[in-house]
Amino acid sequence: MRKIGWTATSVLITGLMAATLFTVPAAAAASAASGDSLASVIEAQLDANAPLPAAYAVVDGNDITFGGRQGAGPDTPFVVGSVSKSFTALAIMVAVDRGEISLDARVTDYFPDFRLAGTVGGEPILIRHLLNHTSGISTTGCNLDTAIPGESLKDRVDQLQSVTPESEPGEQFTYCNVGFAILARVLEESSGRPFADVLQSSVLTPLGMTHTYTNMATARDNGLAEGHTTVMGFPVARSENGVEAALADGYVMSTARDLATYAKFQMGDGQTSDGIQLLSSDLLKEMHRGTVVVPGFEGTEQANYAMGWFTADVKGTTIVNHGGTTPRYHANVAMVPSEQLAVIELVAGQWLSGAGSTSAGAVSLLMGQDASVSHLYGIATAALWLITLLLILTIVVSWRRSRARTLNNRRPKAFSGPLLVVAGLVLFVGLSLPGIQETGSLLSAILFGWENTPDLLVLVLAWPLALVVLGARSIVERVRSRGRAPAGTAVA
Numbered sequence: 001m002r003k004i005g006w007t008a009t010s011v012l013i014t015g016l017m018a019a020t021l022f023t024v025p026a027a028a029a030a031s032a033a034s035g036d037s038l039a040s041v042i043e044a045q046l047d048a049n050a051p052l053p054a055a056y057a058v059v060d061g062n063d064i065t066f067g068g069r070q071g072a073g074p075d076t077p078f079v080v081g082s083v084s085k086s087f088t089a090l091a092i093m094v095a096v097d098r099g100e101i102s103l104d105a106r107v108t109d110y111f112p113d114f115r116l117a118g119t120v121g122g123e124p125i126l127i128r129h130l131l132n133h134t135s136g137i138s139t140t141g142c143n144l145d146t147a148i149p150g151e152s153l154k155d156r157v158d159q160l161q162s163v164t165p166e167s168e169p170g171e172q173f174t175y176c177n178v179g180f181a182i183l184a185r186v187l188e189e190s191s192g193r194p195f196a197d198v199l200q201s202s203v204l205t206p207l208g209m210t211h212t213y214t215n216m217a218t219a220r221d222n223g224l225a226e227g228h229t230t231v232m233g234f235p236v237a238r239s240e241n242g243v244e245a246a247l248a249d250g251y252v253m254s255t256a257r258d259l260a261t262y263a264k265f266q267m268g269d270g271q272t273s274d275g276i277q278l279l280s281s282d283l284l285k286e287m288h289r290g291t292v293v294v295p296g297f298e299g300t301e302q303a304n305y306a307m308g309w310f311t312a313d314v315k316g317t318t319i320v321n322h323g324g325t326t327p328r329y330h331a332n333v334a335m336v337p338s339e340q341l342a343v344i345e346l347v348a349g350q351w352l353s354g355a356g357s358t359s360a361g362a363v364s365l366l367m368g369q370d371a372s373v374s375h376l377y378g379i380a381t382a383a384l385w386l387i388t389l390l391l392i393l394t395i396v397v398s399w400r401r402s403r404a405r406t407l408n409n410r411r412p413k414a415f416s417g418p419l420l421v422v423a424g425l426v427l428f429v430g431l432s433l434p435g436i437q438e439t440g441s442l443l444s445a446i447l448f449g450w451e452n453t454p455d456l457l458v459l460v461l462a463w464p465l466a467l468v469v470l471g472a473r474s475i476v477e478r479v480r481s482r483g484r485a486p487a488g489t490a491v492a
Contacts, residue, residue: 038343039065041361041371049354049377050235052347053078053225056358057256059267059335059342064260074257075211077224078346079240080331081324083259084252086266087203088180089131089308091187093283094202100190103128107182110190114182116141116160121168127186129169130179131307132291136165139437142176143444153195156245157185173292173305177249180308184248196247206278207265212254216242219253225348227328231455232388233381235353240328250326256344263335263342266320288320288337314367321363325356327451332359336366352380352453387459391466398470402477411481412474420471428464 038058046054046069053072058065066074095101106124107114120136129135141163160178167174184195191198196214204212213219219242227240242251254262265272266288270279290304290311297303302321303312312319321334327350335342343362347355354377361371405412435445449457 038341038362038365039067041365041373042343042345042358043067044373045354045358045361048373048375049347049358050228050230050233050349052228052235052349052353052355054345054347054349054355054358055225055256056346057260057263057342057344058362059260059263059340059344061340066256066260068256072225072346072348074260075223075255076346077211077213077219077222077253077255078331078348079216079219079224079227079242079250079324079326079329080252080254080259080346081250081326081329082177083254083322083324083331083333084248084250085180085324086308086322086333087199087252088183088187088248089287090279091199091202092127092131092183093279093287093307095187095190097279097283101127101186103131107186110186111182112189114157114160114185117162117164120165121171123169125169127183128307130176130183132305133173133176133179134170134292135174135176135179135182136167136169136171137163137174137176137179138166139174139176141165142174142178151245153181153184153188153245153247156181173294175294177246180249181245196244199247199252203278206272206276207261208273209254209258209261212252212258212262214247214252215244216251216253224253225329225346227326228349228353229328229452229454230349230353230377230381232384233377235349238328240326250324254346256346259333259344259346260342263333263344264340267335267337267340267342288318312367317368319363319367323356323359325350330355330358332363334359334363334366341366350452351376352384352456353377354380384455384459387463391459391463395466395470398473402473405477405481409481412478414478417471417474417478420467420474422471424464424467424471427467428461431460431464 039056042056042058051070053070053076055068055072055074055076055078056066057074068074068076092101096103101110104126106126107130108124116137125135137160141160156178187198188195199214211222213222216224226237228235229238230236244251261273265278266284268284269281270277270284272278287307288309288311290306292305294302294305294310302310304310306320308322310321312321317336317338319334319336321332323332324330328348330347330349330351332345333342343359343366345358345362347353347358349355354374357374357376360374365371432442432445435449436442446457449460
């Protein structure tokens with residue numbers, strides 16, 4: 001049987017690499033007993049993840065179980081990522097309860113300087129549109145500032161003046177981080193105070209959340225868990241800078257104990273533990289009422305979006321849930337209000353460490369499904385090493401074949417060089433497009449990748465570059481050897 005040429009093998013490896021990179025996050029999980037306690041499920045998942053600082057809490061009525069790893073415990077602060085959106089939503093709802101803001105008012109009623117580059121349908125964006133991600137702002141517009149940390153909240157929102165909406169407000173769901181930054185500006189303009197002060201006075205202080213922070217320097221002074229990136233499977237401590245402008249949608253810092261208190265309030269009737277009616281029972285229920293379907297998540301805990309929360313009805317039971325991810329942290333709060341049952345997980349790591357899988361088994365159990373332990377961390381690490389070894393092997397074998405051709409005065413096959421160049425370019429475009437679509441530019445996608453998964457980014461860039469360089473070298477070899485190589489002696 002005829003041997004497969006090295007060029008064809010390289011192209012095949014390229015395809016396998018692309019398939020592996022796109023399928024690793026959805027790797028199958030090993031099933032665990034559905035009768036396991038929530039705490040046991042979380043512990044089992046933490047065992048399967050990278051060894052990172054982590055903390056969790058399980059609320060069962062008045063009973064709370066805490067746990068932690070790598071020196072972290074119930075009072076260790078973590079960045080909670082997009083769980084921050086629920087805090088911003090609560091601050092808005094408190095203002096609504098006080099008559100300071102109306103859900104059906106236009107954003108410009110409280111924030112006159114707010115504007116986009118245009119409108120769709122001529123309809124204004126309402127406060128409730130921002131709360132349930134139906135503002136009409138495009139995904140690119142929502143992620144316009146992904147790679148630009150450190151700007152002020154005002155500057156961040158002002159960037160939207162160059163963005164044209166993609167749909168009429170209220171028409172479709174588009175998850176939009178900057179939408180909650182707009183809500184923060186609404187609170188600033190309506191109160192005349194910085195958003196951090198509003199959040200502290202209207203939410204954190206009344207709820208007694210004394211270990212929840214709006215400033216990263218303060219959180220660090222109080223023991224903030226060090227964030228981590230996994231590089232080829234090895235956890236690497238890597239500090240994360242708090243982005244003040246993203247406090248409303250991603251940079252609240254809290255502990256498992258404080259979030260347990262927060263979950264108990266969210267599952268209650270609007271009263272704090274001190275008996276103060278912070279929010280009416282009706283408005284609290286409105287926060288949890290799913291109003292828009294989340295495309296692609298039907299039948300999961302993220303089937304609908306309410307106000308700062310994903311919700312789903314499973315066999316007549318409502319699940320209220322929100323996760324959060326930043327480059328170095330992952331968090332999740334999931335609740336079943338009717339059962340007074342909640343799970344909180346906090347991990348100082350990102351998705352390749354398995355951090356995102358920590359909540360999956362517990363949430364499945366809350367939904368009455370079989371809990372499972374995901375082995376994403378092990379599978380992803382093995383895949384990264386395999387892809388790296390294949391890359392090294394491709395370069396070494398190609399170099400040795402090139403050297404052999406030179407010594408024997410033989411020419412490369414006519415199609416091998418162009419095929420490798422085309423394969424490299426196609427792979428680069430295929431791997432880059434999703435990032436460009438999400439962040440708006442190639443530079444932003446690269447910066448985002450470097451912050452989140454530097455090892456994966458290097459591989460994504462190295463493979464296409466290696467194929468293009470090898471192909472170009474083959475083309476140059478053929479041109480140089482033209483007229484010297486004997487006919488019929490070309491090799492793969």
